[in-house]
Amino acid sequence: MPGENVKHPVKLSLPLEYQQNLFNELRSEDELVLLARGLGLLRVVINLLHSYDAAGNNLVVVVGADERENGWIGEALAEHAAISRSPMARGLSQVNTDAMSVGTREKMYSQGGIFSITSRILVVDLLSRLLNPETVTGLVVLHSERIVATSIEAFIIRIYRQMNKAGFLKAFSDNPEPFTTGFAPLATMMRNLFLRKPSLWPRFHVTVAKSLEGRKKAEVIELEVPMTDGMKDIQNAVLECVEVSIGELRKADTGLELDDWTLDSALHRSFDVIIRRQLDPIWHRVSFRTRQIVNDLTVLRSILHALLTYDAVSFNKYLDTILAAHQPPPGSTRHNQSPWLFLDAANTIFETAKRRVYSGRPSEEEGTPGSSGAFSESLRPVLEEQPKWSLLAEVLEEIERDNYMNPAPRDDSNGTILVMCGDQRTCSQLREYLQNMHVRSADDVRTDDEEHKPSATFMMRRKLRNYLDWKKDFARVSASLFEENQKALDGFTDQRGNTNGYRGKGPPNKRRRVRGGAAAAGPGRPVNSSLQMTEEKESQVASLMADVRPTDADAMQKDEVAVDDLDDMEDYFELYEMNDLLVIHPYDGDMDEHVLEEVRPRYVVMYEPDAAFIRRVEVYRSSHEDRNIRVYFMYYGGSVEEQRYLSAVRREKDAFTRLIKEKGNMAVTLSLDGATPTDPQEQFLRTVNTRIAGGGRLAATAEPPRVVVDVREFRSSLPSLLHGRSMVVVPCMLTVGDYVLTPDICVERKSVRDLISSFKNGRLFNQAETMLQHYKHPMLLIEFDQNKSFTLDPFAENFFEKSIKSADDSKDLQSKIVLLTIAFPRLKIIWSSSPYQTAEIFAELKSKQEEPDPIKAVQIGLGLGEDPYEQQSFNTTPQDMLRAVPGVTAKNMLRLILEVSDLREVSNLGEAQLDELVGREAGRQIHRFFNKSVLDE
Numbered sequence: 001m002p003g004e005n006v007k008h009p010v011k012l013s014l015p016l017e018y019q020q021n022l023f024n025e026l027r028s029e030d031e032l033v034l035l036a037r038g039l040g041l042l043r044v045v046i047n048l049l050h051s052y053d054a055a056g057n058n059l060v061v062v063v064g065a066d067e068r069e070n071g072w073i074g075e076a077l078a079e080h081a082a083i084s085r086s087p088m089a090r091g092l093s094q095v096n097t098d099a100m101s102v103g104t105r106e107k108m109y110s111q112g113g114i115f116s117i118t119s120r121i122l123v124v125d126l127l128s129r130l131l132n133p134e135t136v137t138g139l140v141v142l143h144s145e146r147i148v149a150t151s152i153e154a155f156i157i158r159i160y161r162q163m164n165k166a167g168f169l170k171a172f173s174d175n176p177e178p179f180t181t182g183f184a185p186l187a188t189m190m191r192n193l194f195l196r197k198p199s200l201w202p203r204f205h206v207t208v209a210k211s212l213e214g215r216k217k218a219e220v221i222e223l224e225v226p227m228t229d230g231m232k233d234i235q236n237a238v239l240e241c242v243e244v245s246i247g248e249l250r251k252a253d254t255g256l257e258l259d260d261w262t263l264d265s266a267l268h269r270s271f272d273v274i275i276r277r278q279l280d281p282i283w284h285r286v287s288f289r290t291r292q293i294v295n296d297l298t299v300l301r302s303i304l305h306a307l308l309t310y311d312a313v314s315f316n317k318y319l320d321t322i323l324a325a326h327q328p329p330p331g332s333t334r335h336n337q338s339p340w341l342f343l344d345a346a347n348t349i350f351e352t353a354k355r356r357v358y359s360g361r362p363s364e365e366e367g368t369p370g371s372s373g374a375f376s377e378s379l380r381p382v383l384e385e386q387p388k389w390s391l392l393a394e395v396l397e398e399i400e401r402d403n404y405m406n407p408a409p410r411d412d413s414n415g416t417i418l419v420m421c422g423d424q425r426t427c428s429q430l431r432e433y434l435q436n437m438h439v440r441s442a443d444d445v446r447t448d449d450e451e452h453k454p455s456a457t458f459m460m461r462r463k464l465r466n467y468l469d470w471k472k473d474f475a476r477v478s479a480s481l482f483e484e485n486q487k488a489l490d491g492f493t494d495q496r497g498n499t500n501g502y503r504g505k506g507p508p509n510k511r512r513r514v515r516g517g518a519a520a521a522g523p524g525r526p527v528n529s530s531l532q533m534t535e536e537k538e539s540q541v542a543s544l545m546a547d548v549r550p551t552d553a554d555a556m557q558k559d560e561v562a563v564d565d566l567d568d569m570e571d572y573f574e575l576y577e578m579n580d581l582l583v584i585h586p587y588d589g590d591m592d593e594h595v596l597e598e599v600r601p602r603y604v605v606m607y608e609p610d611a612a613f614i615r616r617v618e619v620y621r622s623s624h625e626d627r628n629i630r631v632y633f634m635y636y637g638g639s640v641e642e643q644r645y646l647s648a649v650r651r652e653k654d655a656f657t658r659l660i661k662e663k664g665n666m667a668v669t670l671s672l673d674g675a676t677p678t679d680p681q682e683q684f685l686r687t688v689n690t691r692i693a694g695g696g697r698l699a700a701t702a703e704p705p706r707v708v709v710d711v712r713e714f715r716s717s718l719p720s721l722l723h724g725r726s727m728v729v730v731p732c733m734l735t736v737g738d739y740v741l742t743p744d745i746c747v748e749r750k751s752v753r754d755l756i757s758s759f760k761n762g763r764l765f766n767q768a769e770t771m772l773q774h775y776k777h778p779m780l781l782i783e784f785d786q787n788k789s790f791t792l793d794p795f796a797e798n799f800f801e802k803s804i805k806s807a808d809d810s811k812d813l814q815s816k817i818v819l820l821t822i823a824f825p826r827l828k829i830i831w832s833s834s835p836y837q838t839a840e841i842f843a844e845l846k847s848k849q850e851e852p853d854p855i856k857a858v859q860i861g862l863g864l865g866e867d868p869y870e871q872q873s874f875n876t877t878p879q880d881m882l883r884a885v886p887g888v889t890a891k892n893m894l895r896l897i898l899e900v901s902d903l904r905e906v907s908n909l910g911e912a913q914l915d916e917l918v919g920r921e922a923g924r925q926i927h928r929f930f931n932k933s934v935l936d937e
Contacts, residue, residue, distance in 0.1 A: 010054045011084045012047045015623045016211040019044055022201065027051065031197040032144060032171045032190060034179065034659065036652065038615030039201065039208065041174045042590045045140065046073055048170070049092075050080040052137065053114050056088025059135055062116040063153055064142040070094050070116045072594060077114065090114065095121055106130055119152045120714045124731045126159045133160050138168035145178040147171075147192055150717035150786075150835060154192045158723070161194045171195060176202075176655040186662045198663055202656035203615065211622060218621040219630040223395070224637040225387045230356045234307055235640065237345035237352070242300050245293050245340055249275075252290040271297065280788045289339070296338045303349070304640050309426050309608075311456075312356040312384045313463040319353050320474065356384040357464065383460035388607065388634055389433050392419070393454035395632050396434075396582070399603050413627040415579035418601035420587055422608045427584045430607065432459055434582070587613055596620045605632045609645040611652070704728050705846050708740040708857045712880070713749065718783075721839040727846075730854045735861030736770045737778075741842060742849040743856070744776040747830070749838075751783055752792070759816045761886045768824045774860045779828045780820075781841075786834035878903050887925030892918040906930070 014020050019040065025031065026048050035041045052058045065073065074092040081089035090113035095105060108115070109131045117125070125131040139160055147153045157169065171193050179185050186198060201208060227235070275294055279286055299322060306318050326337045340346055358379045399417060421427055437454035578599070585595055587610050596616060604617060614633075621629050635642050706728040709719050714731065718739075723729045737746035748767050750758060758764035764780075771778035784790050792813060821827065832838040881903060882888055882896065895917055900906050907930040914923030 010051050010086065011080070012050070013043065013080070014047055016619065018201065018205065018207040018211045019047075021207055022199070023047055023051075025199060026170055029197065030169045030195055031199045032193060032195050033173070033199045033201070034176055034656075035172070035174050035201045036176075036203045036208070036615065036656070037174045038612035038619070039174070039203070040593060040616075040619050041172055042069065042072065043593070045142065045172055046076040046080070049073065049114050049140065050077055050084070050089070053077060053089045053091070054081065054084055054086035056086075057112060058114075058137040059109065059112045060114050060138050060140060061122065061136055062092075062114065062140045062142065063119060063122065063156060064144070064146070065116050067096070068591065069142065070096070072591070073116065092116055102130060109135075119156060123152055123156050123159070123714055123719075124711050126156065127729055127731050133163035133167075136160065136164055136167050138170070141169070141171040141193065143175075144171040144173045144189070144193060145175045147189070149188075149192055150720060152714060152717070152720065155720035155723060157192075157194055158720075169193070169195060176652060176659060180655045180658045184662070184666075186659055187666050190666075198659070200656060200659055200663065202653070202660075204653070204656075212615075212618045218617055219628075221630065221632050223391060223632060223634045225391055225634055227636050227639055228356075228384060228387060230352050230384060231307060231387075231636075232638075233352045234349050235304065237348040238300055238303050238307070239640075240345040241340040241343055241349075242297065244343060244345075245296055245300065248293050248339065249290065252287065252293075271301070277787065280785075283789050285789075292338055293340075296340055299338075300340065308636060308639060308641050309422060309429075311386060311429060311460065311463060312353070312382075313460060313467050316353045316357050317467050317470065319350055320471070323350070324474065356382060357467075358382055381461065381464055383457065383464065385456045385460065387636070389430075389437075389456055390454060391634065392430070392605065392607065393434075393437055395605055411626050411628055413602040413629065414581070414600045416581045416583060416599050416601040417603045417605065418595070418599055419582065419584045419605045419607055420592070420610070420613060421584065422610075423586050426607065427586055430584050592616050593620070600627060602628060603630050603632070605634065607634055609633065609635045609641065611645065611649050703851065705843070706730060706851045706854075707842065707846075708732050708734070708852050708854045710734040710738045713738050716749070716751075716835065718749065718835045718838055721835050722842060725839055725843055727843075732854050732858045734857060736774055737767075739781075739842070740852045740857040741846050743852055745779065745845055745849070746771050746775040746777070747779045747781050747842075749781045749783055751785070755782060756813060757884055759813070761884060761888075763883060763889075764820065765823070766889055768820065768827050770861055772824060772826055777828065778824075778826065779830055781830045781832060781838060783832045783835065783838055786836065790833040882906070885926055886929050887918065887922040889922070892922055 012023070014023055022033065022035075022044055026033070026044070033041075033044075035044070049060065049062070052060050062073070070092065074094070077089070077091050080086075081091060090111075092114050093108060093116070095108070095115060095117040105121075105125065109125075122131070126133055139157065141147070141153065141157070147157075160167070161169070173179070179189055182188065190196065190198060203209070275297070279290075279294060283291075303319070303322070306315050310318060323341075326341060358381050360379060396417065403415065419430065421430060433456055436459045437456060439458040581599075583595075583599055583601070585592075587608075588595075589612075592613055593616050597620070606613065614631075617629065617631055621627070635645065704726060707722055708730045709722075709732070711731045711733055713719060719729050719731075734740070738749045739747040741747060748764075748771060750764070755764070758767075768778065768780065817829070821829065830838075830841060832841060879893070879897070882893060885906075888896070896906060899917055900909070906926070909917075909927070911923055911927040914926050917923070918926065
């Protein structure tokens with residue numbers, strides 16, 4: 001390899017022994033590296049890339065890096081190059097948009113360097129030989145746990161290995177759990193990656209433990225926070241509802257493996273996603289009750305998360321949205337709430353949450369025991385505080401006192417206090433609390449001892465006022481919320497969703513999270529049974545509002561700055577003094593290591609437990625002996641937060657244990673280097689017609705089968721499967737169709753969801769019309785997901801209700817397909833259960849047929865003088881979004897692209913302006929689409 005003879009010294013930033021050993025391994029051989037989360041995987045990758053970058057004359061491609069990782073890798077490589085003073089280093093070049101022209105990319109590739117290329121662009125460049133695989137020094141694959149046989153990254157690796165046997169290939173992952181599911185998962189992953197050696201580095205690895213425990217360790221103070229009685233009652237009630245729901249699922253005869261469906265596994269972030277994936281192949285046969293319970297598990301798990309992170313007022317507000325989503329609008333015949341709402345535990349959840357915010361004001365007449373369950377005529381605010389708030393204030397006070405009484409010795413750390421929490425919402429909550437914990441209103445009467453204690457009363461009163469104002473307008477959106485839940489419940493589940501729980505954001509949208517009733521009632525309950533919750537009277541709300549009215553202290557508070565144009569930045573802005581800074585930051589994966597290096601804190605408060613961040617602190621402290629650090633580790637004792645943390649640590653340890661055992665028993669993987677195991681003679685006699693009757697002759701050809709594929713189709717797995725069947729995939733910018741199999745056969749591929757959207761905006765009729773004009777055998781391929789049921793039933797929204805309506809109702813999917821076949825009798829429709837079956841169908845259609853001409857396929861459908869690659873200079877993602885807008889056609893879309901800079905500008909155009917660009921009718925449709933209210937039917 002060109003990068004092996006290094007002439008200039010290369011300085012690395014790998015201070016720990018396990019990092020150095022891993023780096024030496026990677027330089028000597030190709031392997032899959034599985035490193036425990038938090039041990040600095042990106043640091044190893046950056047140093048590896050720098051070693052090749054500093055050597056010069058290398059072309060290294062990074063696959064699978066996201067936008068933030070690209071930014072961090074680019075900065076780190078530039079910093080390493082400056083420190084090493086490497087004259088040959090070029091740094092990182094990103095190719096992540098189609099705006100970069102073909103000529104520009106070709107010139108960049110010819111100059112060499114380190115490139116991070118998005119998968120869709122890279123696979124097209126490799127197939128079109130814009131980037132010759134033989135000139136690539138090596139491939140670095142990040143997030144290898146995402147690579148499956150049908151993924152586009154596996155397609156890239158296969159092309160690379162077929163054309164380049166000498167280049168290196170190194171894969172990285174810090175998530176071991178996906179490598180332990182299925183039969184021989186590690187061997188399967190190694191086969192997909194064309195690698196033979198896995199390298200496993202868990203936290204309990206001897207070298208890792210020696211590196212992190214052999215030096216001066218960080219000082220850790222563990223703080224177990226007891227939950228309030230109300231929080232315990234709610235948590236126990238939610239867990240009871242989860243247990244009952246899982247029991248109901250077990251009773252349903254789904255025919256699935258139920259051993260993992262336990263209360264402990266239900267606390268895992270992706271439990272509901274796993275159950276949905278198991279049920280997806282039989283989703284159309286699953287009863288509505290089972291379907292409802294599956295979706296209720298998502299709701300219950302989100303309630304547990306909100307209980308520990310939201311304040312009492314926000315939590316009660318969140319429960320109101322859940323209840324509204326299960327309440328059908330007045331006059332509706334649907335009165336089928338979720339089963340868990342009728343449990344006594346559900347009543348405990350709602351009533352206790354309400355009592356944490358306000359309760360009935362006791363009076364002399366209401367001293368009887370029987371009157372304790374109902375509110376009196378007047379309400380008083382309770383405003384229970386989260387227990388962690390006061391403890392956080394105590395910790396900060398202790399740090400301040402410690403700094404004053406025992407000044408820390410001079411070292412390389414700043415005096416910064418870093419508070420780490422679960423998501424951005426919690427960051428905002430803590431910032432508001434710390435800003436207002438010493439603010440007192442005029443009617444807040446306290447004793448001398450309590451005067452200087454921190455309190456959230458001021459903040460909670462303001463939140464309660466906002467909640468009462470919000471409650472007045474909430475009734476308007478309740479009906480829309482219920483309808484959205486019905487649509488989400490009737491349809492398929494989306495498997496592309498993030499399974500990383502609520503990290504970095506609040507819980508998912510309530511409309512997708514909670515489910516309402518439908519056409520079948522649960523056993524033992526009347527069809528028209530409905531859930532009724534007690535509502536406060538207007539007089540009670542008025543008395544409560546009077547208690548929390550704004551005071552002089554509220555008027556003195558500054559308004560939140562939503563947008564700052566920074567016009568007078570030099571006059572009002574300056575750099576912070578790091579010694580007196582309090583930084584509140586959410587956990588953010590590998591970026592946390594960057595935060596520690598930038599802030600260099602002396603004190604770290606972990607507001608919520610996170611195993612990966614604990615290891616990052618260990619690595620940070622072991623890497624810098626001259627930096628002292630003290631960690632305060634906070635968690636709710638006996639809570640699901642503690643249980644979830646312990647389960648995550650145990651699962652990772654078990655995953656590594658299984659991987660070590662499989663590695664010991666794994667047979668040597670004999671890779672085929674990307675080639676298919678086809679006999680040369682069989683490859684030569686690929687197309688043989690043995691029917692010689694009637695004067696026919698034996699026909700054979702050595703030309704491999706060829707398929708012309710539209711470049712926009714490389715988001716799907718079908719091109720990869722076609723390539724795996726020894727077909728030559730030719731990427732082109734097609735105007736008509738998605739796949740050209742023969743000179744006469746053109747195929748437009750649609751997933752079911754894409755089919756529905758194409759019917760709605762009328763795009764499919766235009767596509768069918770153009771295919772009929774230019775091809776003898778136009779075909780529409782309707783392709784289903786491999787892991788979902790091969791039926792249209794889940795996509796038929798409220799089929800029973802629609803059958804009651806007029807027979808001319810054309811909103812139904814089946815009726816639209818029938819209308820399409822009537823309008824275009826020559827159009828053939830192919831039904832495929834998966835991309836695998838599609839590849840087989842394509843092979844059958846191509847048998848004994850001529851091969852397509854890519855140049856002719858590109859020219860078909862173009863006007864005189866049009867350049868087929870004219871639209872390649874624009875970003876394809878906004879183009880695809882623009883195509884889905886009603887009124888946008890292939891003819892007027894190019895005019896819009898040339899005249900308007902982005903989608904936001906299109907949405908803000910007036911009807912008259914759109915009329916000039918695309919015509920009156922199309923302009924009216926586009927304007928109506930962008931200006932329609934989301935609350936309208």
